[in-house]
Amino acid sequence: MTTPTPMMNTPQKQAPASSSPAPRSVPAMVNFDSPAAFGLLAEGGVGMGISMSGMGMSSLGFTASAMGRADEDERRRRLQSIISTLKSRPGRVGPKGILDLCQTEGLSAVEESGVLVLQIGNESLCEIPVRNGEVVPEEVALGINGDEHDYAATASKILGDSLKPLPGMAKINVSLERFAHNLEKLLRIDHLSGPQNGGLSCYKAIFGVYTSLKKLFDHEKKAAMALRDSGDPLASYKAEREVLCKKSGRPRLNAGGRLGLSLEYWMDRRHVLPSHGKGKEAMDIDSQPANNNPEDDDTKMHQIYALTLECESAPASPFSSIRISDAWISDTVEKAPDAPDSDITNLLLNKPTLDWQDPPPTYLPSALPEGEHEALNLDNATGRLPNIRFVAKLSPPLVVPLLVFNYIQQSLNFGTSNDIRVGTFADLALKAGDPDPAMTGAQAEPTYEMRAEKKTLVLGEDGKEEEHRHDNWLYFPRTDYCVVIDSLPFSHPRQLVELLPTLRQYAFTTSLLSQTFGGTAQSLPSTKQPPSSGPRSQSRSKQNLGNDQKEPAVRLDVSVALASNGGPQLRVDIPAANAGSLSADDILACLTDERVTGKRVTLVVDVQSNADLVIKPQNLPTNGTDTTMSDNDKDEKQNVQQQDASVKRLARALEVCMDLGIWVEWVKKTMLAEGR
Incomplete structure (x- = not known):
């Protein structure tokens, strides 16, 4: 196979680097002869300059029964385990560090x-000037054989950025961890494309999926453009x-900053558009540099949820083995409306039906021809299926209810792995660093409520920021167990596209x-009864309202239910614009659904498929008009229209x-002020 030729004219602009753990310092000499030294290790290496992050005690050979005094052989074994663990970590950026890393990786x-x-x-080569x-x-x-999508140029930039210091980091402290992670991905692709799989190219398989998804994206973008000015x-x-x-x-x-193919399916605050530059050319996305979008430089405002499509080793199966196509x-992307196999539901909803194709399996030769060790014969002869399958890795991982996870399993036809993480939504998605009470074996129920104090900037009546x-209080009325999804095996990109509306709900x-x-x-201790049903809630409310006599904090109560069929539902209790300070009785009455006119408004937010929001106001006034049913049909119709317009404004504001x-x-300043 020919040696790939690197492309040296890579872009010079630095892309935002991904985060990585801080570098760890290693002391020159540590005496491990005394139990006290191992006691320091058990507490994370305090005082020794060794960070134990990522090193479990079991991986170092320690057990609860082995922490006492041991003989010389046991001490030596433990020391060798520690040295081996430290040696496996990549060093610092530099010629010697990179050469040592390559030697470790073979x-x-x-x-x-x-x-x-x-x-x-056999497929790629990387050159790093010194x-x-x-x-x-x-x-x-980076140079890659058969690169048809300028993949190597953008991958070169990611590899180079992983050798640069992160913002605020001294150059001398830059670790090779990020570079090693990217190098490992390239090595994994090469290993899967080895002789054991007939030299099948995983790059070709991924590029084939990209070509089809890009065709679909361009078609849908063109249709969306036709509806705009x-x-x-x-x-x-x-x-x-x-x-x-x-x-x-x-x-x-x-x-x-991720190597490989990503299918981005959700962006926070998508309605917030770039305002820099003048004229169409400065703002049009088509005039941006290749593979660079403005949201890439502002991940705090526009967090992007994506599926990274890769290959992984798995037993061959007609329904899951990789296919190169x-x-x-x-090419038409959509089926004709009168096609015999068009989806009748889409036809009734005036939605297009995508014309997915089912490429034939990719077979490997049963035995490689004599003298051909890396050749791949993709003729029509039936051979063996490759032990490789497609996998979509979620970035970031997503937390979904168990019932939703079961639906995803059935859609993709894969079994449950042994390393799934099960817990409550609050513990997995909001407090991921804390131990989950549901998994500790304790008899107590999982975390029931959470509290957070936040400061929000708003425009005052004089136009100045205040x-x-x-x-803020968050309640979970019942225990909804959830699962963290890290990766999803799939056999056809259609399966992923059909799952995106569900993933967007929880993103x-x-x-x-x-x-x-x-x-x-x-996080607060769990309770057997809802926090609104006893004196406990009243005492809390009085304490919170008495923190600052000058300007008491606005009490915001949010209740979350993870509906198995309709998606997540949030109930938000909002103090009215002219309510002033609320008493404990007001809050108690509101939470028990006894409406307090002029004091508080309750809004229910249904997060539906594709993250479409449906707002259900329970007592929201509309332009000073009573929204109850009227004997006059004209007034009734007008009230319904006003209510519908208010609901759409509420949903749009939350989306933005x-x-x-x-x-x-x-809501307090605009909607409630208008209605009173």
């Missing part, structure tokens, strides 16, 4: 004429994000609640800001 690497040459198997004893990340070049300089942005969040997703190669969908304090819910209750939220605190302030 990778051929040499330094020739000021360039580190890394031969990554000047004055230091690597030059901006000139890292051609003179709108942001029409391309809006159409692309519409397809990303509501249609079949946006496929990208080497996007967001770029014809997963027809800071309002919110005392939106996770982002919305994390913004209000994640990070600084305080994706922040419960900001949304509540907007």
Whole structure:
């Protein structure tokens, strides 16, 4: 096989680097002869300069019964285990560190004429220039055989960025961990494409899926553009994000600092569009540099949920083995409305039916011809199926209820693995770093409520920004056990596209609640009864309202139910604009569904398929008009129209800001003020 030629003219602009654990310092000498030294290890290496993050005590050979005094052989075994663990960690960025890393990985690497040459198997080669004893990340070049999508150029930039220090990090402290992670992905692809699988190219398989998904994306974007004003300089942005969040997703190669093919299916605050630059050319997404979108540089505002499509080793099966094809969908993309196999449901809803194709299996020769060790014969002769399958890895992982997880399993036809994480939504999605009471074996129920104090900037009557304090409480009326989804095996991209509406429901819910209750939220002990049904709630309310006599915090109560069929449902209790300070009795009455006119408004938010929001106001006034049924048909129709318009405004506002605190302030100032 020919040696790939690297592409040296890689872009110079630095993409945002992904986060990684801080580098760890290793002392020159540590005496492990005394039990006290092992006691320090058990407490995380305090005082020794060794970070135990990621090192479980069992991986170091320690057990509860082995922490006492041991003989010399046991001490020596433990010491060797520690040394082996430390040696397995990549060193610091530099020529020697990279060469040592390659030696550890069994990778051929040499330094020739000021360039580190890394031969990554038979399909790719990486060159890293070295000047004055230091690597030059901006000139890292990766070459891949059969690269038809400029994959190597963008991958080169990701590899180079992983050798650069993160913001605020000293150059001398840059670890090779990020670079090693990317190198491992390339090595895994090469290993799967080895002789044991007939030299089948996983790159070709992934590129084939990308070609079909890109065809579908371009078709849907063109249709979305046709419905927009051609003179709108942001029409391309809006159409692309519409397809990303509501249609079949946006496929990208080497996007967001991730090597490989990503199918992006959700973006937080998609309605917040770029405002920099002047004129159409400055703002049109089509004029941006290749593989660079403005949201990539602002991940805090626009967090993107994506599926990274890869290959993994798995027993051969006619229903799951990898197939090499770029014809997963027809050239017309959609079926004709009068086609005999068109979906009648889509026809009634005036929705297109996608014309998916089913490529034939990719067979390997039963035995390689004599003299051919890496050749792949993809003729029509039936041979053996490759022991490789497609897998979609979720970035970030997603938390869904158990019933939803079972539905996904049935859709993709795969069994449950032994390493799934089960717990409550609050513990898995909002307090992921805390131990889950549901999995500790304790008799107590899982966390029932959470509390977080937040500060929200709002515009005052004089047009100046004001800071309002919110005392946010999150309740879970019942225990809904959930699962963390890290990866999903699949055999056809159609399966993933059909799952996107469900994944978006929980991506939106996770982002919305994390913004209000994640990070600084305080988990509270579980209770047998709802917190609103006793004096416990009243005493809490009085304490919270008495924290600051000058400006008491606004009490925001959110109740979450993870409906198995209709998706997540949030009930939000909002103080009215003219309510002032609420008493404990007011809050108690509101939470027990005894409406307090002029004091509090209750809104129910249904997060439906594709994260479409349906707001159900229980006592929301509309422009000062009573929304109850009237004997006059004309008045009744007018009231219904006003209520419908108010509901749509509420949903649109929450979609735009994706922040419960900001949304509540907007409701108080706009909707409630108008109605009183």
